[in-house]
Amino acid sequence: xxxxxxxxxxxxxxxxxxxxxxxxxxxxxxxxxxxxxxxxxxxxxxxxxxxxxxxxxxxxxxxxxxxxxxxxxxxxxxxxxxxxxxxxxxxxxxxxxxxxxxxxxxxxxxxxxxxxxxxxxxxxxxxxxxxxxxxxxxxxxxxxxxxxxxxxxxxxxxxxxxxxxxxxxxxxxxxxxxxxxxxxxxxxxxxxxxxxxxxxxxxxxxxxxxxxxxxxxxxxxxxxxxxxxxxxxxxxxxxxxxxxxxxxxxxxxxxxxxxxxxxxxxxxxxxxxxxxxxxxxxxxxxxx
Numbered sequence: 001x002x003x004x005x006x007x008x009x010x011x012x013x014x015x016x017x018x019x020x021x022x023x024x025x026x027x028x029x030x031x032x033x034x035x036x037x038x039x040x041x042x043x044x045x046x047x048x049x050x051x052x053x054x055x056x057x058x059x060x061x062x063x064x065x066x067x068x069x070x071x072x073x074x075x076x077x078x079x080x081x082x083x084x085x086x087x088x089x090x091x092x093x094x095x096x097x098x099x100x101x102x103x104x105x106x107x108x109x110x111x112x113x114x115x116x117x118x119x120x121x122x123x124x125x126x127x128x129x130x131x132x133x134x135x136x137x138x139x140x141x142x143x144x145x146x147x148x149x150x151x152x153x154x155x156x157x158x159x160x161x162x163x164x165x166x167x168x169x170x171x172x173x174x175x176x177x178x179x180x181x182x183x184x185x186x187x188x189x190x191x192x193x194x195x196x197x198x199x200x201x202x203x204x205x206x207x208x209x210x211x212x213x214x215x216x217x218x219x220x221x222x223x224x225x226x227x228x229x230x231x232x233x234x235x236x237x238x239x240x241x242x243x244x245x246x247x248x249x250x251x252x253x254x255x256x257x258x259x260x261x262x263x264x265x266x267x268x269x270x271x272x273x274x275x276x277x278x279x280x281x282x283x284x285x286x287x288x
Contacts, residue, residue: 069133072133073190075133076128076133076134076186076190077187077190077191079124079128080183080184080186080187080190081183081187083118083121083122083179083183084179084180084183084184084187086114086117086118086121087118087176087179087180087183088180089114090111090114090115090176091176091177091180093110093111093114094107094111094172094173094176097110097111104164104166104168104169105164106164107164107168107169107172108156108163108164108168108172109163111172112156112157115152115172116152116153116157119148119149119152120149120152120153122145122148122149123145123149125141125144125145126138126141126142126145128141129141129142148175151171151217151220154234155220155221155224156168156220158233158234159224159227159228159233161227162220162223162224162227165219165220165223166219167215167216167217167218167219167220167222167223168216168220169216170212170213170215170216170219171212171213171216171217171220172216173212173216174209174210174212174213174216175213177205177209178205178206178209178210178213181198181201181202181205182202184198185198185199185201185202199277199278200278203270203273203274203277203278204274204278206270206274207271207274210266210267210270211267214259214263218256218259221252221255221256222256224252225249225252225253228248228249228252229249232249233248234246234248235247235248235249
């Protein structure tokens with residue numbers, strides 16, 4: 001989702017994805033605004049937000065790593081370990097809830113605090129870009145991260161009637177598996193010990209998780225439309241002293257429409273990255 005987005009910005013090498021990354025996270029950024037609107041998961045496959053640059057992380061020269069500085073590398077390693085652990089905790093909590101309850105109803109409520117904490121904690125990835133310890137575009141990363149936050153805070157958290165929708169489970173599962181894979185990929189890359197399975201998972205899981213995450217996000221936003229239209233939430237009506245109007249309902253429609261051009265661009269970007277990293281294909285991408 002937004003994170004434009006990673007791929008769209010050709011920066012998918014870093015969230016994401018989106019889930020869903022990630023995508024170039026279109027993010028959507030992740031998509032939001034128009035970019036926000038693309039909170040594509042998946043983020044998903046946002047290839048750059050972890051703490052290291054994406055494609056070819058495992059091939060990064062030791063000299064380049066040293067230039068980051070010991071403290072920067074140590075912090076990024078800690079950050080990525082913490083995020084991997086956080087999403088693992090979330091995954092375990094989701095599995096445990098379903099095994100005990102046998103239903104998805106109430107799942108979001110049971111894991112929302114953990115989800116909000118770790119997804120909001122990802123704002124640090126923007127800081128990493130701002131201070132230069134991660135060589136990724138601030139704009140691209142900002143879109144990617146904000147798209148996920150948009151889905152968490154301005155959709156699922158704010159519109160409680162949709163929290164038990166099956167579509168919420170779709171993007172939660174896609175995001176969780178994607179982020180565990182992504183952050184573990186960054187962690188092992190920073191440690192210069194990247195297992196082949198992690199690299200393989202990074203460049204294969206998205207093939208299914210990215211569309212699933214995007215579908216879950218779109219269906220969740222769609223389910224929210226009747227409530228938003230009825231209540232007028234987050235909308236600003238005229239007349240007012242600022243002489244400005246904003247209709248959240250139509251904003252969500254535009255956000256959904258933004259997935260149409262952004263999703264294919266991000267998805268095929270990740271497929272090209274996959275061929276390059278796993279199969280050694282030399283791919284020359286034209287600048288937009």
